Amino acid sequence: MSKKDVIWDSTTPGKAPDSGIEKMIKVRFKDPQLPPDQNIREKYININGTVFQAINAARDAFNIPEVVPIALLFKGRRMNPSNNLSSYGIEQNAILMIVPDQIKGG
Amino acid sequence: MSQDLPSSKYDRQKRLSLWDQQIIEDSQILIAGVGGTGSEVAKNLALLGTGKLILVDADTIEFSNLNRQMLFREEDVGEKKSEIARMRIQEQYNPDIKIESFPDILQRIPQRAFREVDIIAGCVDNFLARQFINAMAVELNKPLIDSATDGFFGQVQYINPRKTACLACDNPAPPDETRILTAPCTLVGAPRQREHCAWKALYDFNTSYDREPLETSQEDLSILTNFANKYAKKYNYSNFDEKELLQLILFRVPSLITVNAVTSGIQSQEILKALFLEKRTSFKKNEMKRLDFLIDTHRFRIPSLFIYSALTGSINTFEMVPDPNCLVCGQPTIDSQTFFEVEVDPSSKFKTLFEKTQPKKSKDTVGFLGNKLLPEDGIIADFLSDGDRITLSSLVGDEEIRLQIKFQK
Numbered sequence: 007m008s009k010k011d012v013i014w015d016s017t018t019p020g021k022a023p024d025s026g027i028e029k030m031i032k033v034r035f036k037d038p039q040l041p042p043d044q045n046i047r048e049k050y051i052n053i054n055g056t057v058f059q060a061i062n063a064a065r066d067a068f069n070i071p072e073v074v075p076i077a078l079l080f081k082g083r084r085m086n087p088s089n090n091l092s093s094y095g096i097e098q099n100a101i102l103m104i105v106p107d108q109i110k111g112g
Numbered sequence: 113m114s115q116d117l118p119s120s121k122y123d124r125q126k127r128l129s130l131w132d133q134q135i136i137e138d139s140q141i142l143i144a145g146v147g148g149t150g151s152e153v154a155k156n157l158a159l160l161g162t163g164k165l166i167l168v169d170a171d172t173i174e175f176s177n178l179n180r181q182m183l184f185r186e187e188d189v190g191e192k193k194s195e196i197a198r199m200r201i202q203e204q205y206n207p208d209i210k211i212e213s214f215p216d217i218l219q220r221i222p223q224r225a226f227r228e229v230d231i232i233a234g235c236v237d238n239f240l241a242r243q244f245i246n247a248m249a250v251e252l253n254k255p256l257i258d259s260a261t262d263g264f265f266g267q268v269q270y271i272n273p274r275k276t277a278c279l280a281c282d283n284p285a286p287p288d289e290t291r292i293l294t295a296p297c298t299l300v301g302a303p304r305q306r307e308h309c310a311w312k313a314l315y316d317f318n319t320s321y322d323r324e325p326l327e328t329s330q331e332d333l334s335i336l337t338n339f340a341n342k343y344a345k346k347y348n349y350s351n352f353d354e355k356e357l358l359q360l361i362l363f364r365v366p367s368l369i370t371v372n373a374v375t376s377g378i379q380s381q382e383i384l385k386a387l388f389l390e391k392r393t394s395f396k397k398n399e400m401k402r403l404d405f406l407i408d409t410h411r412f413r414i415p416s417l418f419i420y421s422a423l424t425g426s427i428n429t430f431e432m433v434p435d436p437n438c439l440v441c442g443q444p445t446i447d448s449q450t451f452f453e454v455e456v457d458p459s460s461k462f463k464t465l466f467e468k469t470q471p472k473k474s475k476d477t478v479g480f481l482g483n484k485l486l487p488e489d490g491i492i493a494d495f496l497s498d499g500d501r502i503t504l505s506s507l508v509g510d511e512e513i514r515l516q517i518k519f520q521k
Contacts, residue, residue: 038428039421077284082416082433084282103430105419107284109262111365112145112237 029053033096035064035078037104046101053096058087064104077107122161130402130412133161135391140164141383142229144218144245146197147171148367149259150235151183152376153383157233158201160384164210165201166225169193170217175328180369218244224499226252230390231383234258235376237365243440246271246279250441251449255386259379263366264422266375269432270382273441276416277432280440306349310360313339327358336361371422378418378427385414451501451516458493458519462486469504469515476507492517 030050037045047067051060061078070076078085080094080102096102120126122133139162143150146169154165173181173188173196183200184193192215201211214221218241226232226248234245234256242258249256249271256271258279271278303309316339317325317332325332333354340352352360388395388403395403406412415429436442456465466474466488479486480503486495496502498519505512 038419039424039426079430079432082277082431083435084277084284084432086283105417105428105430106262106265106267106421109260109265109267110237110239110242111261111367112147112149112235112259 027054031096031098033060034099034101035067035104036101037068037070040068051091053091055091056087057085057089057091057094060085060091060102061087064102068104070104075107077105079103079105125160130388130399130406132388132391132395132399135387135394136161136384137163138394139231139387139391140166140229141231141233141387142166142168142225143233143235144168144241145235145237146183146193147177147235147237148180148369148372149261149376149379150233151181151193151197152373153233153235153259153380154197154201155183155205156376156380157383158206158209160380161206162209164212166212166214166229167194167197168214168216168218168221168225169197170215180367180372182369217241223248226254227499229254231386232256233379233383235379242279247440249273250278250446251451255390257379257383257386259375261365261367261371261375264368264371266371266378266420266422268375268379268382268418268420270386270414270416272386272414272416274434274446277434278438278441281432281435281438283439303343303347303349306344307360309343309347309349310336310340310352310357312343313337313357314361325361333358368422371420374420374422378420382414382418385412389414449514451514453516453518455518455520456492458491458496458498460492461488462490462492462495463488465492465515466504469513470506473506473508477504478507479504493519 029052031053032048032050034046034048039045049063049067051063057078061076064070064076064078065072080096080100083094085094085102120133125131126133141157141162141164143154143157143165146154146167150167150169154167157165169192171193173184173191173193175186175189177184178186178189181193183197188196194213194215198211198213202209212225214225218236232245232249232254234242236242236245242260245256245258248254250273253273255273257268258271259266259268261267269279270276303312313336314325317336325336336357337352337354340357343349344351392400392403403412416432417430418427419430420427434441437444439445454465454469456468462479463474466477466479470477481496481500484495486502496517498517500517501514502517503512503514
């Protein structure tokens with residue numbers, strides 16, 4: 007992830023004043039649909055970036071194409087793509103669960 | 113031969129160690145949507161011996177439903193799903209079951225239909241209807257077991273209002289079509305994306321013919337395609353074909369009966385468990401003890417989210433935590449929107465009601481039914497019906513309380 011990926015939006019609530027500074031932490035993406043010995047991939051993400059950026063990192067880690075809608079769960083909360091990652095209190099080595107998103111048929 | 117038959121058709125399920133058939137027979141369940149998953153859930157619940165089902169679906173049966181919606185036959189095409197489902201279930205699966213059907217959209221059915229049931233089963237096919245059922249379940253504090261499918265994937269979510277996450281927690285992003293639908297500028301302005309041409313074509317179709325295009329009508333599809341390609345040409349996008357338009361505009365998500373059957377099987381089972389939890393105290397003492405033991409040792413639980421993938425054969429479960437700031441189930445919203453039931457004498461005046469509910473501030477209180485002012489000296493029965501919901505507002509502050517009126521018998 008490069009510097010230009012960091013989005014600064016002063017109107018987003020909960021953003022720390024220094025959130026324009028890139029701060030990389032290691033997280034573990036877990037895709038529970040894969041066999042247990044293959045379902046975790048580690049990746050560095052910018053904690054001051056958005057959930058949307060983390061979703062893209064998850065796609066990258068597991069080669070999930072953009073046309074497949076996915077969401078991330080952290081400690082039982084579905085993460086809103088437009089929120090700042092720091093608002094979820096994610097720490098080093100946190101597990102972010104990948105789930106299919108927008109399943110809507112009936 | 114008949115002497116060898118068990119005394120009850122529910123004999124096999126009654127043999128389960130944790131079972132009370134009476135609880136099931138006394139239960140009422142609302143099934144919102146009687147399509148791919150809804151018709152399976154209705155069939156399962158009817159075979160289990162559920163006392164009453166309320167079926168809600170405004171849709172009519174389409175030819176393309178027949179690959180998976182086993183309650184419908186070819187001769188039913190064009191008929192209302194909820195009506196045919198009611199008839200077929202009583203005819204084929206359980207003649208003793210009571211079924212009420214509403215061939216209407218969820219927002220228009222009487223609220224008592226939601227209020228009188230024990231559990232709500234969400235089997236709808238769109239985001240907005242799902243959010244509506246969710247709001248009703250939270251408001252009425254009824255467990256909701258919602259399901260959805262898309263191609264090889266299925267999911268079931270258990271919403272126990274204010275205890276588990278609801279469907280609005282953490283602001284789920286609406287699907288693309290909902291976002292486009294709610295952006296009127298897309299319809300009037302220049303199409304910013306190629307897909308917008310399809311939306312403008314649908315808008316043109318609606319305004320020209322005053323109806324929705326029919327999926328089964330070749331003529332309608334040709335007209336739509338022409339409208340869309342007119343915009344595509346004007347704004348330098350590539351042309352559409354009819355199949356692409358059908359997917360873009362009519363949102364026909366791919367559906368498989370196998371995925372529907374697994375998903376609705378999970379949903380039906382969780383409905384049953386939610387019912388047992390709701391009616392826990394109705395179990396016989398020993399059974400209740402056994403249930404409590406299983407709950408305490410986590411051997412009886414309802415995960416809040418199931419995700420089934422037919423591609424990997426996996427069913428994963430997750431525990432979803434409520435969002436404290438949720439606009440539907442968050443505490444500030446609950447505090448400001450919960451209706452409190454109040455029993456009143458219908459022949460009394462509103463003044464009595466104000467004094468009863470706002471003892472210290474009754475003189476500074478006004479009541480509204482919708483936006484209609486309720487006169488202090490008016491007789492309640494002249495203005496309200498049993499079950500109506502009113503708002504009491506303070507004339508001196510911002511406080512409001514919401515009441516659901518129950519007439520004294």
